[in-house]
Amino acid sequence: MDPERARRFSFAARPGATPLRIARSEGIWLYTDDGQQILDASGGAIVSNIGHGRSEVANAYARELERVSYVIPPFATESRLKLVERLIGSWLPSGLSRVAFTSGGSESVDAALRISRAHFVAKGEPKRWKVIGRELSYHGTTLATLAVGGHQKRRAGFEPWLAEMPKAPACYCWRCPLAKAYPGCGVACADEVEAAIRRAGPETVAAVIAEPIGGSTAGALVPPDEYWPKLAEICKRHGVLLIADEVMTGFGRTGKRFAVDHWGVTPDILVGGKGLTGGYAPMGGIFASEAVVAPIAEQGQEVMFFTYSAHPASCAAADKVLEIMEREHLVERAARMGEVLGKRLSRLLDHPNVGDVRGRGLLWAVELVADKATKMPFPVATGLTAKVVAAGLSHGIFVYPGGVDPARDVITFGPAFTITEADIDQVGERFERALESALARVA
Numbered sequence: 001m002d003p004e005r006a007r008r009f010s011f012a013a014r015p016g017a018t019p020l021r022i023a024r025s026e027g028i029w030l031y032t033d034d035g036q037q038i039l040d041a042s043g044g045a046i047v048s049n050i051g052h053g054r055s056e057v058a059n060a061y062a063r064e065l066e067r068v069s070y071v072i073p074p075f076a077t078e079s080r081l082k083l084v085e086r087l088i089g090s091w092l093p094s095g096l097s098r099v100a101f102t103s104g105g106s107e108s109v110d111a112a113l114r115i116s117r118a119h120f121v122a123k124g125e126p127k128r129w130k131v132i133g134r135e136l137s138y139h140g141t142t143l144a145t146l147a148v149g150g151h152q153k154r155r156a157g158f159e160p161w162l163a164e165m166p167k168a169p170a171c172y173c174w175r176c177p178l179a180k181a182y183p184g185c186g187v188a189c190a191d192e193v194e195a196a197i198r199r200a201g202p203e204t205v206a207a208v209i210a211e212p213i214g215g216s217t218a219g220a221l222v223p224p225d226e227y228w229p230k231l232a233e234i235c236k237r238h239g240v241l242l243i244a245d246e247v248m249t250g251f252g253r254t255g256k257r258f259a260v261d262h263w264g265v266t267p268d269i270l271v272g273g274k275g276l277t278g279g280y281a282p283m284g285g286i287f288a289s290e291a292v293v294a295p296i297a298e299q300g301q302e303v304m305f306f307t308y309s310a311h312p313a314s315c316a317a318a319d320k321v322l323e324i325m326e327r328e329h330l331v332e333r334a335a336r337m338g339e340v341l342g343k344r345l346s347r348l349l350d351h352p353n354v355g356d357v358r359g360r361g362l363l364w365a366v367e368l369v370a371d372k373a374t375k376m377p378f379p380v381a382t383g384l385t386a387k388v389v390a391a392g393l394s395h396g397i398f399v400y401p402g403g404v405d406p407a408r409d410v411i412t413f414g415p416a417f418t419i420t421e422a423d424i425d426q427v428g429e430r431f432e433r434a435l436e437s438a439l440a441r442v443a
């Protein structure tokens with residue numbers, strides 16, 4: 001590939017760096033220009049859920065483009081209405097009956113934050129503007145979503161532009177930030193959310209935002225079962241809206257339709273992205289209760305849309321992807337195959353540099369450390385995660401890089417729900433080889 005063409009492709013390509021060139025993708029496989037076959041063990045950025053290359057989705061997308069190429073988001077089209085009906089009828093936790101779409105996760109979280117603020121302004125409580133976030137979290141890369149997020153690497157340099165939003169500790173049992181241990185801790189990390197609300201002044205807090213299972217920042221942080229019910233109770237008691245960011249965990253990824261379904265919690269606002277279209281079209285969604293939207297509507301206010309929100313063809317693609325997931329029982333399959341993947345990855349716990357293996361459904365992470373006894377990470381200069389990902393590509397596997405201190409080196413796995421047991425063996429073998437060759441370069 002012409003290096004000059006490749007250099008212009010990205011704002012930040014390192015001198016001499018050439019992006020991987022993908023010619024085609026099918027099922028769980030990516031095919032490079034020069035014929036290499038790569039197992040997509042993370043479904044891209046934890047996106048691909050029905051697998052790549054389904055012509056059924058491409059056809060639905062193309063058909064809708066022929067019918068309606070573009071109309072502004074507030075207009076109704078058949079594809080929009082059909083998708084909303086499917087979501088409310090078969091997917092969303094009951095009680096979430098208001099739906100809006102965007103072009104992705106960051107836009108959706110941004111809109112959810114604005115909706116939470118607009119709700120209180122419309123209700124005559126304009127003092128409520130703060131949104132409590134958590135450390136080691138990611139909610140997107142717009143300025144508002146960076147402000148509520150706790151991904152220090154992605155916030156770095158932008159701090160002067162970010163509103164001061166209070167933070168609670170992450171729910172990270174393997175390195176508990178409160179130096180406690182479950183179950184004796186009494187899930188004190190949830191009490192810390194309440195403490196943050198109290199410190200901020202409950203009358204100034206609009207919402208709490210959290211990923212039900214932490215995504216790729218610290219890697220598949222699964223909370224204790226008591227955490228989300230407790231969070232919901234705390235928010236309710238303080239009149240604060242609870243926003244579940246399910247951009248990564250939604251639409252079956254963790255073995256339930258939504259991760260909050262593991263604990264029977266219905267948030268006030270739920271945000272989705274990635275899996276909604278499984279990568280076939282850029283799209284995200286905001287799903288809220290009537291009670292959240294009613295005051296805004298009563299005041300005749302509108303929540304401004306993005307030009308490409310609810311694109312008719314994206315709606316048609318999403319509707320087809322969800323139909324395929326229902327027809328092929330892929331959410332149940334994610335739960336089943338997730339157990340197999342979890343068992344296979346847990347075999348790595350014998351390795352001296354594998355500190356923790358954690359996850360739920362088909363969202364798993366491996367945390368790498370220099371010293372298992374002390375949980376000390378490798379030096380920053382080692383750049384271990386990047387080395388593992390690069391070694392993976394040469395061993396025919398793509399894994400997703402994550403990690404922010406103290407979870408410095410984290411590799412995330414999130415393959416398509418169509419993955420088989422034999423494929424999972426391949427994931428384990430290829431990843432083991434990649435890990436060994438990356439560690440050999442570090443020693």
Ligand SMILES: Cc1ncc(COP(=O)(O)O)c(C=O)c1O
Pocket residue numbers: 045104105106107109138139140141211215216245246247248273274
């Ligand atoms: C939990 C969560 N929220 C928001 C986002 C941002 O989504 P997008 O990259 O589609 O803007 C991500 C992306 O990884 C995410 O994992």
